[in-house]
Amino acid sequence: MKLMVIGLDSASPQFIDQWIESLPNLRILRHEGVHGVLESIVPPSSVPxxxxxxxxxxxxxxxxxxxxxxxxDRKVREGTTTPDMGCIWDLCSKSGLSVGVFNVPGTYPPYPVNGFMVSGFPTPPGKVWAYPETIMKRLDAALDGYDIDVPLTKPSEMRGGEEAYLAQVQSLHKKSVEAAKLLVSWFNPQVFVMTLQGLDLVQHDFSRYMDKPDSQYSNVVKDWYIKLDAAVGELRSLAGPDTHLLVVSDHGSIPISTSFHANEFLQKQGLLRLKPGIEKKEGGEFYSRVRKLVLKNLSANTIRTIYRLTPDRIAHKFTASAYFERLLAGLVES
Structure with a gap:
């Protein structure tokens, strides 16, 4: 392997510095190589x-x-990677190198490369999420069902709360690491680019406990940095002595307590108004109500099974991403 890129979604340099003594694999890489803090993009979101x-x-x-x-064109657009963007795996693929792209956010739908591509989140249920398509059955069989994302995205909304949420993120993380190892052993790519998502999912909902030492969840974020460090060690073992290894993050993460909705602020200031005859409303209220009811009354495993068996056109309507699609569509209409 010539190049391996391990992406740690939402890993913050400040926390790595703070906990470096508990992160032996990252500490070794920093000592043996080079490291630094780079500025993320605006907006600092996994996609783009x-x-x-x-x-x-x-x-x-x-x-x-x-x-x-x-x-x-005032239409809602999904953030999708395309071959004409000139991503490193496409440039290498066109140059004749074998490549592997695994779990990178925004890579659905997967497209042909000289090697393989397994989509990252968000990926609609029931769709083809790998190229070549045969990878899907192989990973499902090897991992007792491969997961791209967690179907439940808010601990406060689900049955079992924080504990159930952490359990499903841990399951996702474990399967992601094992899938990466399997794919490298199956295809032996010369260029391998992947990301791990677990830390991002955890920081969204557990960063608020970091300054609450009496909470049982005060160390959850640190524990996940330690999990990621261990994963880096496992994945690094797949690379040869001449492999160039990059461990990178897309953006950081800190606790937040407020949010600013520019459209609502401008409307209150009299600087923005809706078109005549259009009232502000939240689309898809039926789907939102059913989603909340299901989350509170069914276990995560049961919901995962239902999610997989439900036709994708229907299942997608109950996801968080579908809610935001309806929200943006409503903004366009207004």
């Missing part, structure tokens, strides 16, 4: 940050602003 990293271009150059955005 990973695409900007892979292509060396800013969001305007690749036409991506987030997982979902409103385009110049």
């Amino acid at each position: 940050a990973w695409q900007c990293f892979a292509s060396g271009k800013n969001p305007a150059k690749i036409g991506l602003w987030g997982f979902l955005s409103i385009g110049p």
Whole structure:
């Protein structure tokens, strides 16, 4: 292998510095190689940050602003990686090198490369998430069902709360690491680019406990940095002595307590108004109510099974991403 890129989604340099003595694999890499803090992009979101990293271009150059955005044509657009962006794996693939792309956010739908591509989140249920497609059955069989993302995204909304949420993120993380190892052993790519998502999922909902020493969850974020460090050690063992190894992050993460909705602020100031006859409303209220009811009354494993068996067109309507799609569509209409 000539190049291995391990992406740690949302890993913060400040926390790595703070806990470096508990992170032996990252500490060794820092000692034996070089390290530094780079500025993320605006907006600092996984999509388009990973695409900007892979292509060396800013969001305007690749036409991506987030997982979902409103385009110049006033239509809701999904943040999707395409071969014409000039990502490093496409350049290497065109040059004849074998490549592997695994779990990079925004790589659905997967497309042909000289090697393999396994989509990262968000990926709709029931769709093809790997190239070549045969990888899907192989990973499902090897891992007792491969997971791309966690179907439940808010501990406060689900049955079992924080403990159930952490359990499903841990399961996702374990399967991701094992899948990466399997793919490298199956394909032996010369260039391998992957990301791990677990820390990002955990920091979204557990960063608020970091300054609460009496909470049982006060060390969860640190514990996940330690888990990632161990994963880096496992994955590093797949690389040869001549492999160039990069461990990178797309953006950091800190606890936040407030949010600012520019459209609502401007409307209150009299600087923005809705079109005549249009009232502000939240679309898809039925799906939102059913989603909340299911999350509170069914276990994570049961929901995962239902999610997989439900036709994708219906299952997608109950996801968090579908909620934001409806929200953006409502903004366009107003």
